[in-house]
Amino acid sequence: MPTPRFRTDPPSTAPASLAAASSVSADPPAANSRRWWLLAIVALAQLTVVLDGTIVNIALPQAQIALGMSDGDRTWVVTLYSLVFGALLLLGGRIADFWGRKRSFIVGMAGFAIASAIGGAAQNTGELLAARGLQGLFAALLAPASLALLTVNFPGGKDRIKAFALYGAIAGGGAAVGLILGGVLTEYASWRWCLFVNVPIAIVAIAAALPVIRESKAHGNTRYDVPGAILVAFGLGSLVFGFAQAENGWGSWPVLVCLPLGLVLLALFVFVESRSNHPLLPLRIIVDKVRGGAFLTALLSGAALLGGLLFLTLYFQIVLGYTPIQSGLASLPMTATIMIGAGVLSKFLASTGVRIPMTVGPIVGAAGLLWLTGITVGGNYALEVLPGLILLGTGLALIFVPLQNVALSGIAEHDAGAASAAVTAMQQIGGSLGTALFTALYTAAVSSYLVGKVPSPAAQFGALVSGYQSAFLWAAIIIFAAAPIAFFLVRPRRDDLLAPEPAVHLG
Template sequence: MGERVSDATEAHQHTSDAASSPSNYARRWLVLSIIAITQLMIVLDATIVNIALPQAQADLQISDGARTWVVTAYALAFGALLLLGGRISDYWGRKRSFVVGMAGFAIASAIGGLAQAPWQLFLARGGQGVFAALLAPAALAILTVTFTDPKERSTAFGVFGAIAGGGAAVGLLLGGVLTEYANWRWCLLVNVPVVAVAIIAALLVVKESKAHGDTRYDLPGAILVALGLGSLVYGFTKAEDGWGQASTVSFIVAGVVLLIVFGFVESRSANPLLPLRILFHRDRGPAFFGSAVAGTVLVGATLFLTFYFQIVLEMSPVISGVASLPITGGILITAGVASALAPRIGPKPLMTVGPIISVIGLVLLTQIGVDTSYWSHVLPGLVLLGLGLGLLIIPQQNVALIGVPDHDAGAASALINASLQIGGALGAAVFTTVYASGKSSYLEDNPARSMFNAFSAEVSGYTNVFALAAIFVALVTPVVFFLVRAKKDDLPTDAAVPVG
């Protein structure tokens, strides 16, 4: 399970003698530097390939239906295994998990950077997600056991949170620079030297720590949730061939059944991967739902903006990266506003209004065309989308921890991050099918062969994606309005910290 910024975290409760030794504390700011670099790498890889994807698709001859697996494989593996990764890091050893996670991440990055076939790139991205699920909670736990002074811990996690929030923007810019001036492969290969330096530094500086007590793993739960989500995502991608196809229905039904069985197993497990009492709560449930919806937009829907910028508007990778920044900028602006307002007015007003603002932004994006201006049609939509998401994301991280017992705090913190990634994976799968359907329908109605017509078909697919994303986001407002009862005095004094 992932960790929460709190004195009551499981990691803090079970700090080993090595972790709290004077030598480790004396090097705490160097430890923070190592963890910060690692966190930046994890966050970068969620967005850095977005800008590179059009070039990678052309180079490896990836079909339109399959290309989103470059993003989906990472988000799915990361989200599905994040809770287990946190357990492993606590019980196996945080330093050991950190080093192994980094090494595995580097190997997967190298395989992806050298890929000669689509399946190799998909496999590598999935591998990155697997090792990120081990690496991210280990990094957060190391900070928790290293910084024992409340004031210094607040500073350390402020740095960590800033990187988590701003890393996406850096990824978009770096992805554009590497793709345009080097090659798309360097968006993955760049991780190798970074990891090499971080591993050497970690081996020399970081001390080992473990949690004690009951250290059993919920492997049946981990396998069931991974297979269930994987089957569900694959079923949605197969829906491109038709929702009534036997393969589509079979995978979707199998995914639902496996997830139901997962819930049954968790309810009877003595040491569950996901304590169901965390999820099924009137306040916390809407927060996890909102996080999943935010993931569908951030990971799924915005991916198609990259295609629109580079394929239709013919922007260079660098300009495409810059053109995507207003979303991140909007999130950062209202994230600060939400952090200040939530303790004064409570989380509900922010979580209710935020989705409405984002919906307006997405509706504006449905009006894009082949020859429309970025400044008049795209920019306003991106800014509103980001502003709305910022008002939603920050309060829901607090709401997700309301009333959570100390021993469940880490699992709740990890779940808010896992739901974001899983929502992104499911969103990318569903949006790919919607994109393909919109494009196909346009070509059937407009059979003329021309470049303008081909671009118009692409845009038709993109606008269908943005329209469905708007519907998803719109659902958050009534869910929050009717279910969330939390007041400002109910909020925890410290928020969940994003791990990726």
């Protein structure tokens, strides 16, 4: 029988006894119940990481006043988290593989909670920035460990599709949940609770994880690739920082220096990995055509989602005058559509396959963003915004539900953490790219609109809306580009998606 094209398992280097030790046979009903509890725990952790990006954005205006931050410091509160998170993701994934995924999950969750508590109690800008950096560090350990736990505990079958459907729905809708929760906490409690809220969530997740999750780790070659870790950390960090600074102009020195430097360092990283016998990111993970297409789709959809959502929030609050709570509730239809769409699609994905939804999803998402280009200063929510949000949510559900299945299908358990980190890194880089690119396009559109116009409030609001329209248009173009990529590249065999599930694996 020929070897499946999509399989990427490396030759086993572990003794038979160790291989057996990595799998635990259990009573199937008990094992099945345990791993669905595991899914709930991992989903809670993933929600914490995803919503943290937007929940803090809502709190920033109050935090700036309370701590006396400058506008530059305020920007760093957002940038520092994404910078550390993006730079250390691949290393965090390998630590999870070698040190243990359960251990990494618990340490990452606990560290994230401690960092959040420090940030919530911050008395000055330096303490808040330090806390945000620590949050990024522990998130880089927590996120790949969470996804790796799903990968090894749902190795195949329809249950895997359902598990990754929920995970994908949270990845797509968590940002909007952050807007709602951030608005409620900021308005009725304090900006500090936008950070403190992570503490009780972490306590619940850790208390549930200790008895439910069983340890799993890679065996055989578990040496760390130190040169690769250094190159990819500085390479990804340079890219994230460069994109984050692009809002100050694409000709500024951080952009001109950091973006080319990041690309050079990542090229060197690929060169080192191709010659290492213990690579940080085995190139077999990313060179497969199907998986590579999924990674590119993650990059483009992440850029469109995070970049587009930022300007929608600005439109609600600045032009329409919504409060933070109203702004979050106005985004709720998109989140609800993603959640409902994920549940429905997971029931049919085994029959339809992944190629159709991953091709149609970007087209529907682009249609939603194009609809949002029709927003006006007057702002008729029901006609100008709501249909666009429903279309965008539908498109994102069609993308995110199959995305994780494709990106992690055929991954050997030895590489689960590394592959999970690679998927998350693509989405993180995409978010940074989208935010920077759309901010630059927004600024250019605003300036162009104001040329020759007499300064007035009406002209200013018109300029803002013109900028938002430009951002939505380019976000639509970016996400639409994922459609041909999915159509021509994301074509796994049905057996790859629905690989028969092996003996019950509990890590």
